[in-house]
Amino acid sequence: MPSLEDKRKAIPDDVLLSVDNLKQYFKIKRNALKAVDGVSFDVKKGEVFGIVGESGCGKTTTGRSIIGLYDITGGDVFFEDKLINTGLPERQREIKEASRSGDHKKASELKDEYKKAVHEVNKNRKAIVHQNIQMIFQDPVSSLDPRMTIREIVSEGLIIQGEKNKKVIHDKVNKVLNQVGLLEEHADRYPHEFSGGQRQRIGIARAIIMEPKLIIADEPVSALDVSIQAQVINLLNELRESMDLTLIFIAHDLSVVKYFSDRIAVMYYGKIVELTTSDELFSHPCHPYTRALLSAIPSPDPLSEKTRERFHYIPAAAHDYSVEGPTLREVSPGHYVSCNSAEEERYKRDVFGL
Amino acid sequence: MVKKLEVNDLRISFRTTSGILEAVRGISFDLEEGETLAIVGESGSGKSVTSRAIMGILAQNAIVEGGEIFYDGLDLLQIPEDVFHQLRGNNISMIFQDPLSSLNPIMRIGKQITEAMMANNKARRKEAKKNVNRIQKAIIDSCLKADSNSKIKEQMQTYNDYLKVGNRMASKYYDAISAVETIKRRGDDALIEAQGTSMDRVQEEIRETLGDFTRIYNPLTIPEKDTEIREIEEVLKANTNEKDLNKIKVNKGRLVDALTRLSARLDQVLNQKEVDFIAMAYKISSSSEEAVLQDFNETKNQQYIADFEAGFLSDFKQTIRAGVEYEDQRARNAVKEADKALGEVLTVLEDDFSIEYLKNQVEDLSKKIEATINSLSLHRDSLATTFSASLKRQIKNYEIESKELRNEENKQEERAETKGSQTTQEKLEVIRKNIFRLFYRLEKDYESRMANRRDADWHANQLVLYLEDQTRTHAYKVDKALAKSRAIAIMQEVGIDDARRRFTQYPFEFSGGMRQRIVIAIALSSNPDILICDEPTTALDVTIQAQILDLINNLKARRNLSVIFITHDLGVVANIADKIAVMYAGKIVEIGSVNEVFYEPAHPYTWALLSSMPDLETKEKLESIPGVPPNMVRAPKGDAFAERNRYALAIDYEQHPPFFDITETHKAATWLLHPKAEKVEPPKIVTERIKRSLNRGGENA
Secondary structure, eight states, X not given: OOOHHHHHHXXXXXXXXXXXXXXXXXXXXXXXXXXXXXXXXXXXXTOEEEEEOOTTSSHHHHHHHHHTSSOOSEEEEEETTEEEEEOHHHHHHHHHHHHHTTOHHHHHHHHHHHHHHHHHHHHHIIIIIXXXXXXXXXXXXXXXXXXXXXXXXXXXXXHHTTOOOHHHHHHHHHHHHHHTTOOGGGGGSOGGGSOHHHHHHHHHHHHHTTOOSEEEEESTTTTSOXXXXXXXXXXXXXXXXXXXXXEEEEESOHHHXXXXXXXXXXXXXXXXXXXXXXXXXXXXXXXXXXXXXXXXXXXXXXXXXXXXXXXXXXXXXXXXXXXXXXXEEEEETTEEEEEOHHHHHHHHHHTTOO | XXXXXXXXXXXXXXXXTTEEEEEEEEEEEEXXXXXXXXXXXXXXXXXXXXXXXXXXXXXXXXXXXXXXXXXXXXXTTTSOHHHHHHHBTTTEXXXXXXXXXXXXXXXXXXXXXXXXXXXXXXXXXXXXXXHHHHHHHHHHHHHXXXXXXXXHHHHHHXXXXXXXXXXXXXXXXXXXXXXXXHHHHHHHHHHHHHHSSOOTTHHHHHHHHHHTXXXXXXXXXXXXXOHHHHHHHHHHXXXXXXXXXXXXXXXXXXXXXXXXXXXXXXXXXHTSOOOOHHHHHHHHHXXXXXXXXXXXXXXXXXXXXXXXXXXXXXXXXXXXXXXXXXXXXXXXXXXXXXXXXXXXXXXXXXXXXXXXXXXXXXXXXXXXXXXXSXXXXXXXXXXXXXXXXXXXXXXXXXXXXXXXXXXXXXXTOOOXXXXXXXXXXXXXXXXXXXXXXXXXXXHHHHHHXXXXXXXXXXXXXXXXXXXXXXXXXXXXXXXXXXXXXXXXXXXXXXXXXXXXXXXXXXXXXXXXXXXXXXXXXXHHTTOOSEEEEESTTTTSOHHHHHHHHHHHHHHHHHHTOEEEEXXXXXXXXXXXXXXXXXXXXXXXXXXXXXXXXXXXXOSHHHHHHHHTSOOXXXXXXXXXXXXOOOOGGGOOSSOTTXXXXXXXXXXXXXXXXXXXXXXXXXXXXXXXXXXXXXOOOOOHHHHHHHHHHHHHHHHHO
């Protein structure tokens, strides 16, 4: 296993967030539920990275693990080149294994690294994560405190970060409210006075007031009407340009992500099954699960819709992993698919005509 | 097509702290048999309120300002709650948005599905028996009238005997099946224990397994002479009586073998096909019961069904057919006569509207209309029965208002104009229009009925099916075993695998999609005509959404359901709707067939909805609808959408547009369609999408 420093050096310069072999298990009775099981990806500066999958596939957990809402089980998360989250249980397990097998030198090395990692994460949490990463939540109703005015909600982050000058806070709140298309006079109202779309705008205002570099948007539009969805998507697009934001956009609907993302990762049961640019994913979907997802999207076209064939993804029927298990392989430049070598051949032949 | 539901000028408001909120402002639509109507609109457009009004579950602060909802001859807004109680769920069912909150978390799924069947059974049994008797009597009467030598009386008696015998056997059979299920579950538990390393609890488990053993014997499930099962029973019994645990451990191999065989054998029983008990009863009538039940199998079942059809059922249907034809002829004449009478009254009224004349005619008219109601029809006639009652009500209203008018004139006062309300004169005008509308509607109804008659064969078949269904499902006592078997059949119908095991699980053990399937199963358990789906897929993922939509589509075709599908997402309905109504601010702004709304949208709001919808092909930026829907406490003057409408004309702010007909089925309420308005093209994103779809559609065709 490469050491922390090796990993740090391997991160390219244009990468803002690097997730390496992220694992998040939850204990349910005696069993471990592998919500996220070995996910790795890089998010480049200024891009929108989409994560798509059905509910329960671990996309939300990935987002929450990055920002440190969970203590992850294994893997490392780097922001720029600073470690912001690390899987302590797995490190402990490695130390135990090493000392049990009698390799004391390795054990003490691992122990040192463990201490270093803990120290660095604790230091960076406050200094880096809280300043630079913000989150937008799915449900605009339950994510806003009903007893706080909009001004209190939006300015809360600033105050926690130590801003004391009332004038500065006031001006900043007004500025971000304008940015998200609300009026200054809205600031003194309460959340229940707003419609769903406006509430989601408040959620966005709360996120951007910290001037973060990275925003994790967790299904920001799935609770909204279709007509309002377009408003929110367009707003996020504008903000991204004007504020030079990087975004991780989590959704279950590929058609929504499409308008927005540069690269898309498709997740299925805790693993990434396909990762590529947005155009590539729609023109050359490889993995059967991606194709099933694409076929499920409704389209406003009764003629073709009535004859359309839908794919169902049944892992046992779609793959034969009895001989060789799948890994994430690059089937064409920048296009990664989870497959074994037989499947890789097939994808290259069938999808790309190589 | 037969009209199932008719909504006319429905108006609903809510009393709120900030004033009267107008949620639904005069909408009208029809729902035909086997048709899916999609109601599309943003939240707050009144689509859910409409569906709740149809279900009769409006909130306490709702005021029904006016309008009619006709179902099966009843105006759902007028009938008392105890009558509605009979309809709700039984005839009109509803699926709600969130499957988690519509299921009881602390009740097993099976209980929740069978609950309604068991609870309603007692009350419905009486009702069903009465209905069956009424229909049987009507059939006999009309058959005798058609042909006085008809054998109908004897045949009906024989058929009833078959039903009785069949149902008795069915009840026994389901009891045995239910016992088989219990034994199978316990046996499987015992098998797991026996396979394990410690055998401490094996004896206890086996004893439980043996508890119900005698109940599984039935000629149709496991004959008492079945040597294999007897042998297994022996093995199990021997082991329960053994006091020495070590000996059981020695026997482990035999025990595991016996339990495995038991499980396999019972599986075989559970997987056998449905038995047609009435056909079997027919066979029993000519030979002995034992002979029929012996060696019963699937081929014999088919054989019996064929025999029954050839030996009795076809004759029986033939006899009924004569009665139906006679009734039909009579009804047709009556309709013609009533139609003529209506026409006469109308011509007089059109020339000179006189309420006195109308009052004199009411009795005569209602007599004629009553005669048109076919005594053999299973459902009441939707319009005819309520016509005279509605007419009388309108006449009464007219008289009250005329008196008011006279009073005002007598007092010679200036007319006190209360803000916004109509003057008495206007009210009278409205009532007069209503009266005319009643007449026109009934005339149209008659016309369509004459044009869309089904043939007598279909009717005869339907009558026999009705008798069988009623006696099998309602007229006899539903015990737990029967309810369970029916619930499992429904669970399988809605696509739940392994329904027997899942029957005993709790809602939290199901995924979102499965939960929605359960909700659909509950809604279908009483075999409704109309299914209202209120955003059934909004809380679900796209993949699951596609599955649920497919399911609703299949069920609709199989059960000939009429569906009202409510959603905010136009894309969802392309696949399943026949007709689409787009709602905005409590009004329908566009209504038409699915192809018309998607390929020739006419209202700017429909354009906006279409252009804000993401799809896979469009590359350009989505066009969102600016602003938010208006607050309906202070409903805007003129067109409510004008504020957000890029194409709004000056008149939109002044006056609400009426419906302009585009084709016979397609109409939209926008001034853009007025002959004097300038031609406006829909946004580019919409026209291009339509072009692309039509090209592709052409290729497919």
